[in-house]
Amino acid sequence: MGTTGRKVGRPRAEPRPDSGMSTRDELLAAAAELFTTHGYAATTTRAVAERAGMRQATMYHYFGGKEDLLAELLESTVTPSLALARRLLADDGRAPEERLRELCRSDVELLCRGPHNLGGLYLLPEVQGERFAGFHRVRADLKDAYGQLLAGTAPGRTLDKGELALRTDLVFGLIEGVILVHRSDPDRPVGSFASATADAALRIAGTG
Structure with a gap:
């Protein structure tokens, strides 16, 4: 997963320390953790967004849904x-x-x-x-x-x-x-x- 610069998007749900990753990569990292620990079917887009410290609307600004997150993780x-x-x-x-x-x-x-x-x-x-x-x-x-x-x-x-x-x-x-x-x-x-x-x-x- 790359570490390109942040894309201007929607605000976060809560302040979090800057990880140095782009917003897109933070969402992918959150999805990777949840998909592999809680299961893909049991993970919601809201849970991914919250794990990344963002609003669900922010996630949809970058990804169309769970399938898009999973597809990008697999290709990586x-x-x-x-x-x-x-x-x-x-x-x-x-x-x-x-x-x-x-x-x-x-x-x-x-x-x-x-x-x-x-x-x-x-x-x-x-x-x-x-x-x-x-x-x-x-x-x-x-x-x-x-x-x-x-x-x-x-x-x-x-x-x-x-x-x-x-x-x-x-x-x-x-x-x-x-x-x-x-x-x-x-x-x-x-x-x-x-x-x-x-x-x-x-x-x-x-x-x-």
Whole structure:
């Protein structure tokens, strides 16, 4: 989530210390906390606004409703990894397995490093709705990048389409599956968890 300058909007419901975040990011942070602790269905837009110390009308000045908040939070868990994946695909100076490992490790850290388990929101049935097409599109692009890196980890032979698709599904599923493992033990050191997961992904890819 970015930290762009404040947009002129409606007044706050109550004075709060300046967090240094934009009003938009404060609302996203409040939504992230409430969605992951109280549940998406149980959280109202009024609760999000109040948690951010704002009036409900202020929230609607920035977001159309809960779905908009959730969609932006979900995309924030994918877009940094997609940007990294594209840089890694363009980096011909390192072996594909080294680049794949870096993407896996970084992706796990992104999913698990924040104060809230945003990856757990992937499991919400609401995420299948049309409003989340942007998230699914970015996620599909990221999965495709994983596949491209995987394809390069088999020197001397070409993986057939079915084998590549299976390995991509397994590796991508492993990476996204860390949200459940992390939820069971949130105090596990993220760095070592990310490294271990990346090593496991390489073994699935047939290079570890």
